[in-house]
Amino acid sequence: MDLEMRVLQQAEWDVWFDHLELAFGGVAEPPEGRTLFRALTEPDRALGVWQGETCVGSAAAFSFRLSVPGGALVPTAAVSFVGVAPTHRRRGVLGSLMRRQLDDVRAAGEPLAVLTASDPAIYGRFGYGLASYSMSLEIDTTRVRLEVPPGTDEVRLRLADPEESLAACERVYAGLVTRRPGAPARQPGWERMAVTDPPGERGGASPLMCVVAERADGEVAGYARYRVKPDWNASGSDGTVLVEVLDALDPAATAALWRYLFSIDLTWTVRAAKRPVDDPLLHLVSDVRRSKPATRDSLHVRLVDLPAALEARSYGSAVDVVVEVEDAFCPWNEGRWRLVADADGTARCTRTADPADLELSVRELGSAYLGGITLASLAAAGRVRELRPGTLAQASRAFAGDVAPWLPHGF
Numbered sequence: 001m002d003l004e005m006r007v008l009q010q011a012e013w014d015v016w017f018d019h020l021e022l023a024f025g026g027v028a029e030p031p032e033g034r035t036l037f038r039a040l041t042e043p044d045r046a047l048g049v050w051q052g053e054t055c056v057g058s059a060a061a062f063s064f065r066l067s068v069p070g071g072a073l074v075p076t077a078a079v080s081f082v083g084v085a086p087t088h089r090r091r092g093v094l095g096s097l098m099r100r101q102l103d104d105v106r107a108a109g110e111p112l113a114v115l116t117a118s119d120p121a122i123y124g125r126f127g128y129g130l131a132s133y134s135m136s137l138e139i140d141t142t143r144v145r146l147e148v149p150p151g152t153d154e155v156r157l158r159l160a161d162p163e164e165s166l167a168a169c170e171r172v173y174a175g176l177v178t179r180r181p182g183a184p185a186r187q188p189g190w191e192r193m194a195v196t197d198p199p200g201e202r203g204g205a206s207p208l209m210c211v212v213a214e215r216a217d218g219e220v221a222g223y224a225r226y227r228v229k230p231d232w233n234a235s236g237s238d239g240t241v242l243v244e245v246l247d248a249l250d251p252a253a254t255a256a257l258w259r260y261l262f263s264i265d266l267t268w269t270v271r272a273a274k275r276p277v278d279d280p281l282l283h284l285v286s287d288v289r290r291s292k293p294a295t296r297d298s299l300h301v302r303l304v305d306l307p308a309a310l311e312a313r314s315y316g317s318a319v320d321v322v323v324e325v326e327d328a329f330c331p332w333n334e335g336r337w338r339l340v341a342d343a344d345g346t347a348r349c350t351r352t353a354d355p356a357d358l359e360l361s362v363r364e365l366g367s368a369y370l371g372g373i374t375l376a377s378l379a380a381a382g383r384v385r386e387l388r389p390g391t392l393a394q395a396s397r398a399f400a401g402d403v404a405p406w407l408p409h410g411f
């Protein structure tokens with residue numbers, strides 16, 4: 001029977017989502033998660049591939065605004081819900097979904113598409129480049145001490161209900177977004193993702209708890225959401241603190257929150273799974289080695305409208321460079337572009353017939369876009385070629401940022 005790809009009807013959502021669960025291994029999402037995903041799905045941006053009544057393929061996009069170097073919030077398609085039925089794999093279903101989706105994103109006028117990959121090897125062929133990392137830590141708090149900055153003792157900590165404190169915590173998050181390339185401005189409804197706490201998903205740990213950091217004037221300057229996982233062995237208590245999120249607007253609130261998490265009775269390990277690679281915590285701990293930092297790939301970026309994307313961010317130093325871009329999947333980006341940017345943030349990107357300085361594919365531009373992966377390091381791997389001496393260093397400096405890009409939550 002023929003396959004038909006079409007935009008999702010709201011009434012088809014349950015069948016569509018059941019298919020996704022099957023594609024991901026058949027484990028059912030808890031009811032709280034299902035309700036949330038239903039509410040967050042934008043049906044007109046969700047695609048299904050159908051064989052009769054059976055859904056065999058899916059892909060969707062959320063309408064995000066992504067923080068980029070310089071602090072602009074760029075309309076971005078956040079790609080998710082990608083799955084192909086186990087019975088229909090390796091016949092090009094994903095390829096046809098990606099084709100349609102990127103055409104739709106282009107038509108919607110969004111310069112960027114982003115995703116996190118279940119398997120990092122999948123999306124390079126569609127022009128996505130790895131642009132940010134995420135760091136996990138497992139800290140032995142019996143050995144690792146914190147050296148806190150002045151002002152930490154003035155911060156007042158208060159335990160708060162995660163639901164009741166949500167609005168105040170969201171204000172802190174909103175204050176951080178434009179400082180952090182790769183962070184999405186939270187669209188209405190997405191704040192629920194952080195506090196939805198299905199009992200079956202806690203893995204033996206406590207319900208979600210929240211500690212709020214207040215300045216002397218009572219203003220909330222930070223918060224952490226965490227769980228405690230108690231454990232006992234022959235020597236006594238062996239509990240772990242699992243940090244879900246910690247956001248703070250200043251160094252004192254940052255240090256006060258970590259100090260609190262390090263000192264919870266009956267726990268001797270702090271685990272944090274999703275931290276930026278330049279987390280200030282690395283400079284607060286007495287022993288990085290015993291904090292066991294580990295990185296993994298996080299956000300993959302695809303320039304859909306190359307000139308609009310390159311003009312939307314700012315650059316760390318002045319640059320005037322001609323790039324020869326290969327982009328077989330979105331050929332409208334292919335060819336030679338001149339990027340001229342001042343250090344004050346103004347950038348122009350136009351087609352040119354001038355000789356190229358650098359040669360690369362759209363994937364490398366996606367990787368370098370958020371400022372965390374340098375063109376120089378990509379060149380060292382043979383993925384960027386310098387055609388005119390000196391231009392690689394100039395362009396690499398301009399693209400690089402002084403804050404590591406970071407995606408604080410999944411989608």
Ligand SMILES: CC(=O)SCCNC(=O)CCNC(=O)[C@H](O)C(C)(C)COP(=O)(O)OP(=O)(O)OC[C@H]1O[C@@H](n2cnc3c(N)ncnc32)[C@H](O)[C@@H]1OP(=O)(O)O
Binds near residue numbers: 118122
């Ligand atoms: C953003 C997200 O949502 S990430 C989540 C992705 N989904 C999952 O991981 C769920 C489980 N897996 C699946 O549903 C499917 O196997 C998918 C979606 C990964 C791939 O779907 P398919 O329809 O089999 O892919 P399709 O046949 O279109 O393959 C396109 C190309 O990608 C390659 N490819 C597909 N899956 C993978 C993979 N996991 N790793 C590496 N390459 C892959 C294919 O070999 C093919 O390469 P080619 O063009 O050189 O021949």
